[in-house]
Amino acid sequence: MARDPYDVIGVARSASADEIKRGFRKKAKALHPDANPNDPKAQDRFSELNNAYELLSDADKRKSFDRGEIDAEGKPRFAGFEGFGGGRPGAGTSPQGDTSFETFSFGRDGFRRGGGPGRGQPGGRPGGQAGGPPPMDDFFDILSGMSGARPSGRAHSPFGDDFGQPPSGEDVTLTIKVAFLDAVRGSMQRLMLPSGESVDLKIPAGTREGHRMRLRGKGRPGSLGRPTGDAYVVVAVEPHPAFTVDGKDLRLNLPVALDEAILGAKVRAPTLDGEVELTLPAMTSSGKTFRLRGKGMPADSGAGDLYVTVRIVLPEASADLEGFARILKDRRKVDPRESL
Numbered sequence: 001m002a003r004d005p006y007d008v009i010g011v012a013r014s015a016s017a018d019e020i021k022r023g024f025r026k027k028a029k030a031l032h033p034d035a036n037p038n039d040p041k042a043q044d045r046f047s048e049l050n051n052a053y054e055l056l057s058d059a060d061k062r063k064s065f066d067r068g069e070i071d072a073e074g075k076p077r078f079a080g081f082e083g084f085g086g087g088r089p090g091a092g093t094s095p096q097g098d099t100s101f102e103t104f105s106f107g108r109d110g111f112r113r114g115g116g117p118g119r120g121q122p123g124g125r126p127g128g129q130a131g132g133p134p135p136m137d138d139f140f141d142i143l144s145g146m147s148g149a150r151p152s153g154r155a156h157s158p159f160g161d162d163f164g165q166p167p168s169g170e171d172v173t174l175t176i177k178v179a180f181l182d183a184v185r186g187s188m189q190r191l192m193l194p195s196g197e198s199v200d201l202k203i204p205a206g207t208r209e210g211h212r213m214r215l216r217g218k219g220r221p222g223s224l225g226r227p228t229g230d231a232y233v234v235v236a237v238e239p240h241p242a243f244t245v246d247g248k249d250l251r252l253n254l255p256v257a258l259d260e261a262i263l264g265a266k267v268r269a270p271t272l273d274g275e276v277e278l279t280l281p282a283m284t285s286s287g288k289t290f291r292l293r294g295k296g297m298p299a300d301s302g303a304g305d306l307y308v309t310v311r312i313v314l315p316e317a318s319a320d321l322e323g324f325a326r327i328l329k330d331r332r333k334v335d336p337r338e339s340l
Helices: 005-009 017-031 043-056 057-067 138-148 179-185 260-265 319-331
Strands: 102-106 111-116 173-177 185-190 198-203 211-216 233-238 243-246 249-258 263-273 274-282 289-292 306-313
Touching: 005 017, 005 043, 005 306, 017 043, 043 057, 173 179, 173 185, 179 185, 179 233, 249 260, 249 263, 260 263, 260 306
Parallel strands: 173 233, 249 306
Antiparallel strands: 102 111, 185 198, 211 233, 243 249, 263 274, 289 306
C-alpha cells in the first residue's frame, strides 16, 4: 500500500505548491539513485517520491486526494460498496431483517448516499433482486460522484471520458542541462525520467538552446493498458566563459596587453577546434574585431564565423607607465571623443 504522499515528500497537508516543489527537490537530491549507488532500494524510494509529487503537483488530483476520493496511488476509493450486502452492520439489512441497499445520486448538492429497501421489497425499485447490487446507472453515479464529474447524459467514471475507455498516458516535458562544448560538439547525456528509469540521449553537434527531442512511450503510463504518453526533452545549454552565440556565428572578447596593441604581435586565440594564431597589426585599438571564417557554430548549411574583438588590458601601475602616459598626454593632438 502506497504511503501518504505528504509524508513521502515531508511536507504538511497545508503546504503551498511552492513548499511542495521545494520539498520534492530537496528529497530528490538525497534519494536520487546516482547519489546512492550502493543502495538497492534507492530506485524504489526515488520512484515513490516521483509518484507522490506527480499527485500533489496536480491541483485537481491533490484536491481529490484531500477529499478522500482517490488513494495515494491516484486510484478511486470505492467508499460505500460495503452497503451492497454484507459490509458494516445495518448497511445491508433493515431493522425487520429485510435485505436493503444503499442508493447513490448526484444532484445540485453534489454526491449523496442513502438507504432504501431492496428491489422487489415494498418501496423498492422494480425489476431487481432482493439484496442485489444497484443497476448499472447507479454504479455510474457512484463513479461520477467520486471523481467530481457532473453527469451529462453519458456515464462518466474516474477511469476516462467513457466507461470502458480509460485515458491514455500523459505527455511530460523535461529539461536537461548540457555544457556548451558538449552541445556544440555533440555528446551523450544521461537523463532520469519521472519513472526513475535512466536513458542515454544523443545530443547532436550544433545543438542550440531550446532544442526539443521526443522520447516515444517514456511519459506517464495510461490506465488499464491504454498507451503510455511521450516525454519531450528540452535542452538548456549552459553558458561558456568566453564564447557567446550569435545565430550561426560565435563572438569572443580577446584580452591583449598594451604593448601588444601598440607594437603589434602574434597572439593565440581559442576556437572550438583549438587555438589559432592571430596577427595583430601595430597600433590596434581596443574594440577592433577580426573575423575567422568557418570557426563558428557547426550547421548543415555550413559553419558560421568567429568574431574576435580586442580588449586591451593595462599593466600594473608603475612610475615608468605614468611617465609614458604623461608624454602621450602632452603630445596628443586628437580628442578621441570628438565624434560623439
